[in-house]
Amino acid sequence: MGTMAAxxxxxxxxxxxxxxxxxxxxxxxxxxxxxxxxxxxxAWRQSQLRGLLRLLAEKEDEAFRALHDDLGKHRAEAYRxxxxxxxxxxNAALREVGKWVAPEKVWAPLVAFxxxxxxxxxxxxVVLIFSCWNFPLGLSLEPLIGAIAAGNAVVLKPSxxxxxxxxxxxxxxxxxxxxxxxxxxxxxxxxxxxLMEQRWDKVLFTGCPRVARMVMAAASKHLTPVALELGxxxxxxxxxxxxxxxxxxxxxxxxxxxxxxxxCAGQACVAIDYILVEERFAPTLxxxxxxxxxxxxxxxxxxxxxxNARHFQRLTGLLKDPAVAASVLHGGKLDAKSLCIEPTxxxxxxxxxxxxxxxxxxxxxxxxxxxxxxxxxxxVRARPKPLAVYAFTNSAPLKRRIVEETSSGSVTFNDxxxxxxxxxxxxxxxxxxxFGQYHGKYSFEMFSHKKAVLKRGFLVEAMLRYPxxxxxxxxxxxxxxxxxxxxxxxxFLGLSRT
Amino acid sequence: xxxxxxxxxQELRARFAAGQTRPAEWxxxxxxxxxxxxxxMEAEICDALHxxxxxxxxxxxxxxxxxxxxxxxxxxxxLKKWMKPKxxxxxxxxxPSxxxxxxxxxxVVLVISAWNYPLxLSLDPVIGAIAAGNAVVLKPSxxxxxxxSLLAELLPRYVDSACIKVVEGGVSETTALLEHKWDKIFYxxxxxxxxxVMAAAVKHLTPVVLELGxxxxxxxxxxxxxHVTAKRIAAGKWGCNNGQACIAPDFIITTESFAPKLLEALxxxxxxxxxxxxxxxxxxxxxxxxxxxxxxxxxxxDEMVSDKIVxxxxxxxxxxxxxxxxxxxVPLxxxxxxxxxxxxxxxxxxxxxxxxxxxxxxxxxxxxxxxxFTRDSKLxxxxxxxxxxxxxxxxxxxxxxxxxxxxxxxxxxxxTGSYHGRFTFDAFSHGKAVLHxxxxxxxxxxxxxxxxxKLKIMKGVLVGKLGAMIxxxxxxxxxx
Numbered sequence: 001m002g003t004m005a006a007x008x009x010x011x012x013x014x015x016x017x018x019x020x021x022x023x024x025x026x027x028x029x030x031x032x033x034x035x036x037x038x039x040x041x042x043a044w045r046q047s048q049l050r051g052l053l054r055l056l057a058e059k060e061d062e063a064f065r066a067l068h069d070d071l072g073k074h075r076a077e078a079y080r081x082x083x084x085x086x087x088x089x090x091n092a093a094l095r096e097v098g099k100w101v102a103p104e105k106v107w108a109p110l111v112a113f114x115x116x117x118x119x120x121x122x123x124x125x126v127v128l129i130f131s132c133w134n135f136p137l138g139l140s141l142e143p144l145i146g147a148i149a150a151g152n153a154v155v156l157k158p159s160x161x162x163x164x165x166x167x168x169x170x171x172x173x174x175x176x177x178x179x180x181x182x183x184x185x186x187x188x189x190x191x192x193x194x195l196m197e198q199r200w201d202k203v204l205f206t207g208c209p210r211v212a213r214m215v216m217a218a219a220s221k222h223l224t225p226v227a228l229e230l231g232x233x234x235x236x237x238x239x240x241x242x243x244x245x246x247x248x249x250x251x252x253x254x255x256x257x258x259x260x261x262x263x264c265a266g267q268a269c270v271a272i273d274y275i276l277v278e279e280r281f282a283p284t285l286x287x288x289x290x291x292x293x294x295x296x297x298x299x300x301x302x303x304x305x306x307x308n309a310r311h312f313q314r315l316t317g318l319l320k321d322p323a324v325a326a327s328v329l330h331g332g333k334l335d336a337k338s339l340c341i342e343p344t345x346x347x348x349x350x351x352x353x354x355x356x357x358x359x360x361x362x363x364x365x366x367x368x369x370x371x372x373x374x375x376x377x378x379x380v381r382a383r384p385k386p387l388a389v390y391a392f393t394n395s396a397p398l399k400r401r402i403v404e405e406t407s408s409g410s411v412t413f414n415d416x417x418x419x420x421x422x423x424x425x426x427x428x429x430x431x432x433x434x435f436g437q438y439h440g441k442y443s444f445e446m447f448s449h450k451k452a453v454l455k456r457g458f459l460v461e462a463m464l465r466y467p468x469x470x471x472x473x474x475x476x477x478x479x480x481x482x483x484x485x486x487x488x489x490x491x492f493l494g495l496s497r498t
Numbered sequence: 499x500x501x502x503x504x505x506x507x508q509e510l511r512a513r514f515a516a517g518q519t520r521p522a523e524w525x526x527x528x529x530x531x532x533x534x535x536x537x538x539m540e541a542e543i544c545d546a547l548h549x550x551x552x553x554x555x556x557x558x559x560x561x562x563x564x565x566x567x568x569x570x571x572x573x574x575x576x577l578k579k580w581m582k583p584k585x586x587x588x589x590x591x592x593x594p595s596x597x598x599x600x601x602x603x604x605x606v607v608l609v610i611s612a613w614n615y616p617l618x619l620s621l622d623p624v625i626g627a628i629a630a631g632n633a634v635v636l637k638p639s640x641x642x643x644x645x646x647s648l649l650a651e652l653l654p655r656y657v658d659s660a661c662i663k664v665v666e667g668g669v670s671e672t673t674a675l676l677e678h679k680w681d682k683i684f685y686x687x688x689x690x691x692x693x694x695v696m697a698a699a700v701k702h703l704t705p706v707v708l709e710l711g712x713x714x715x716x717x718x719x720x721x722x723x724x725h726v727t728a729k730r731i732a733a734g735k736w737g738c739n740n741g742q743a744c745i746a747p748d749f750i751i752t753t754e755s756f757a758p759k760l761l762e763a764l765x766x767x768x769x770x771x772x773x774x775x776x777x778x779x780x781x782x783x784x785x786x787x788x789x790x791x792x793x794x795x796x797x798x799x800d801e802m803v804s805d806k807i808v809x810x811x812x813x814x815x816x817x818x819x820x821x822x823x824x825x826x827x828v829p830l831x832x833x834x835x836x837x838x839x840x841x842x843x844x845x846x847x848x849x850x851x852x853x854x855x856x857x858x859x860x861x862x863x864x865x866x867x868x869x870x871f872t873r874d875s876k877l878x879x880x881x882x883x884x885x886x887x888x889x890x891x892x893x894x895x896x897x898x899x900x901x902x903x904x905x906x907x908x909x910x911x912x913x914t915g916s917y918h919g920r921f922t923f924d925a926f927s928h929g930k931a932v933l934h935x936x937x938x939x940x941x942x943x944x945x946x947x948x949x950x951x952k953l954k955i956m957k958g959v960l961v962g963k964l965g966a967m968i969x970x971x972x973x974x975x976x977x978x
Contacts, residue, residue, distance in 0.1 A: 216703065422931075452888070
């Protein structure tokens with residue numbers, strides 16, 4: 001397995017390079033805690049969730065500061081996308097966890113009478129959550145909520161590329177939650193590797209496919225089940241014809257800007273990566289984007305910055321290609337000192353350029369024109385399955401075709417990114433965008449094992465189950481298996497020929 | 499060889515992309531085809547199963563053919579229901595909006611089967627994969643060659659062979675198959691190969707279902723109907739391919755005082771089932787291969803356990819048969835207690851008090867199934883909450899796998915993912931979230947430039963405050 005360490009410079013100087021002995025001992029403590037049964041009672045789980053809510057309320061300012069340090073996020077964005085969503089999820093989990101843990105009765109066929117069949121959720125044990133740097137609070141705590149609600153002991157490994165938030169978590173989680181059951185371990189790729197040498201009962205990884213492969217390969221040695229939340233190039237199909245030119249157009253443009261630049265400056269797995277629009281409408285769309293951007297992003301502090309120098313170089317590199325540079329219509333200003341890139345719009349960069357083959361994860365928006373909007377569907381199908389497909393349209397046939405003919409983690413019509421906050425919808429990818437889903441009840445299920453439990457009595461004994469065998473027994477069993485009780489009785493009574 | 503394999507996979511991809519496997523009619527037609535095959539070819543199937551593992555005709559019917567048929571019928575009956583998108587509550591936060599979860603097939607999937615139930619473990623997953631609208635490659639186990647070639651010959655006659663293919667072969671063929679890109683891999687077998695399959699899936703980040711095994715324990719309390727208990731244990735152990743089943747009872751734990759009674763009951767039942775010379779009974783499967791035969795012999799004749807034998811022990815190397823054999827109190831560090839037996843050897847471990855059995859089971863890896871015989875409801879509750887296993891059965895063995903409403907699968911070393919009934923359909927589907935918004939409900943508060951007034955409204959919206967929601971929809975705050 002290749003090393004996860006890319007370059008030492010990019011890792012925050014404070015990040016530990018290797019797990020210290022005491023950290024490894026922590027892991028043993030978590031296992032004992034889980035085996036003692038401490039994390040199982042509903043009351044414990046609820047107390048942890050309440051602790052988390054208190055943390056989010058009492059330490060809100062520190063959280064905002066950390067997110068601003070790491071990514072230059074404005075308080076409003078930090079609240080709207082991270083803190084606020086977590087509060088909502090925590091409250092929902094508190095309300096619902098009692099329901100989630102309840103065994104589910106299922107139907108047992110007459111052939112097993114008397115019998116009682118149930119599906120009983122149980123915690124998997126000790127789980128590991130790898131978070132990501134772009135929503136460092138949200139992507140750490142949202143899965144944590146589910147893992148705790150499911151009754152597990154948890155290790156949280158925040159991303160070292162968002163060191164202020166990692167430190168915030170390490171400093172505070174132990175004060176608000178049960179430190180014998182929930183631990184935060186900071187570190188870089190080497191620490192990640194060391195953690196993966198252990199056996200876990202589940203690992204959730206949020207990040208890029210390259211590291212996901214290393215995590216899954218390490219997990220396979222222990223048969224550790226994994227869930228991978230990856231990304232992809234989330235397309236936005238803009239059906240100008242049905243959106244029109246009035247208020248709906250402005251609304252759509254607002255929402256596109258929100259989904260591209262207002263969410264961590266495009267550094268989001270669910271951000272709009274590129275737009276597909278009919279040739280004839282492209283100028284109108286571009287004009288509206290420009291004017292609305294002027295209104296929304298007048299101050300530079302309205303948009304998050306690029307997380308670090310390496311990603312800044314990567315994004316700059318995307319624009320270096322002369323054909324790509326020539327397609328820039330708006331923006332393009334880069335400030336290496338402040339790690340700021342202004343909202344940039346490109347028109348038809350070459351389809352084989354890096355900007356159109358790799359996930360952009362930044363404030364660059366390519367607009368690709370098509371002859372007919374329906375051609376977008378083939379365009380999207382020809383590419384790896386993304387985490388989300390977006391479409392602004394009022395056309396029911398187009399909507400149906402998009403749902404039926406494209407595959408993605410999710411589809412959202414006439415808005416983008418907001419699906420993330422709806423906890424009744426499973427959140428996760430498919431194909432290259434990953435596997436495993438969470439949010440709401442799905443988070444609970446992600447960290448649970450649904451155990452089938454069948455209870456029988458001694459009373460009714462089906463003689464035909466046992467050897468020695470004969471044709472009559474076979475016939476009776478055939479009827480039973482088809483739940484054909486009438487024929488069974490006839491055969492049993494000898495009234496039916498076998 | 500590689501070219502034909504690559505060409506086959508490519509054809510499946512093309513057919514799937516063309517939408518051939520999506521319509522409900524196509525799926526139902528394939529399911530009816532499998533059903534017809536299982537019905538019309540019963541005799542041939544029984545012969546193959548007998549050739550491969552010496553499976554008695556009754557087991558072939560009851561454990562394989564009947565289950566395949568009922569799986570088809572269940573899928574046919576519920577197909578439309580499973581395919582229907584599910585409406586879910588869309589939150590007030592995105593008002594007005596509607597939300598749905600729609601099931602879509604994953605694409606082109608690979609099913610790798612096992613040798614002990616070579617028909618069922620091939621077709622059951624394939625049935626679900628088809629119901630879910632996928633194109634499928636089935637790789638039956640080469641250790642059951644008669645069933646493998648029967649499937650390769652028959653399946654194309656009964657289903658759409660452009661979208662459902664059987665690829666035969668051994669380790670090298672399977673390794674080559676695993677190099678290709680699959681949208682899901684479903685593997686049934688042992689945990690050693692399970693690791694290899696998962697490692698191979700890394701290349702294309704393919705999700706996997708691993709149905710593995712483990713040492714399925716049976717706890718027997720003293721307050722039971724002894725005769726029925728003994729029969730059910732015997733049926734689950736030796737009546738299931740002579741112990742070569744992932745959910746067969748592997749070992750028994752009971753109290754020192756009860757063990758002799760249980761042993762006597764088991765002996766009586768075994769004689770009734772298989773006669774005085776079990777090696778002559780037609781109702782016992784043979785051991786599948788000389789390799790496994792020698793493995794079991796080594797386990798039996800290991801000097802750590804050979805003096806603990808209390809019943810049976812007969813073996814016939816020519817016919818690859820081993821009689822039901824019971825051991826009493828073998829050492830916990832013997833091979834018999836460390837590895838999955840997968841054969842007709844049954845160790846009985848005794849403890850002082852029945853509760854001690856829980857600690858013993860928890861010291862081992864999580865099994866696919868755990869069994870408890872008792873009338874004590876407190877013990878039952880404790881069993882349920884203390885032991886983790888794929889599935890549990892109280893007062894019986896094995897039969898839980900026939901209930902299509904119960905998920906069947908392991909946890910920990912016994913596997914990941916589950917199937918049967920609707921769970922198979924779900925295992926081969928992606929539940930895609932679809933959110934429809936309208937253009938109304940424009941909340942200015944969510945856009946920059948940010949202000950504390952906007953932040954206040956957003957806070958209210960996110961905790962579900964109706965007042966804030968109204969303000970948001972009405973476009974507050976006014977101005978920027």
